[in-house]
Amino acid sequence: MFSRILKQPFYSTAPLLTSKYFKQKNSFNINFQPISRIIPRYPHKPFSSHHEKQLKGWRKYASQFRSKPTSYIISFAILHELTAIAPIPIIYIFLSATGIEIPFPQQALDEGNKFINRIVVYYGYSPFENGSRKLLNLATSYAIVKALMPVRLAACALMTPWTAENIIGPITAPV
Secondary structure, eight states: OHHHHHSOOHHHHGGGGSHHHHHHHTOOOOOOOOHHHHSOOOSSOTTOHHHHHHOOTHHHHHHHHHHOHHHHHHHHHHHHHHHHHTHHHHHHHHHHHHTOOOOOOHHHHHHHHHHHHHHHHHTTOOOOOTTOOHHHHHHHHHHHHHHTHHHHHHHHHHHHHHHIIIIIHHHHSOO
16 A cells, blocks of 8 residues: 555556657657666576476475476366265275175165166166165265265375376376
């Protein structure tokens, strides 16, 4: 706010720069200095590769993300989907193979199977047996994957830099 008050208004200097002003003063021989004399040059670019080697920890990855945001976003999205889809069949097979019984009311399980059987038969598939725990194991697998969301997000964030640099980066790099 104070910078607005202290700064000289633009409109007060604008008439001085018009050609009408120069014609009145007969001063068309103006010597403009190059801007490099006014503004000193910096010896290096702020995000050069030399600068990246000095950074440590998360700052290194943040500067890499600034230089290649597309590959980082794509790799995070792919990892996020892989960590959401791949564990479901693994957990389902584990639950089915070990025979772990999830405590669930048998009456609710039978009603759920009856409802799903109508849909399955409508589409031409064979119905589930009475008392089958296949759908319960599938729903449990889905619930476990959803409950592990914070762990999945942390794993995706940790794997993103490596995936972006070693897999997505070479694929999307111009030839």
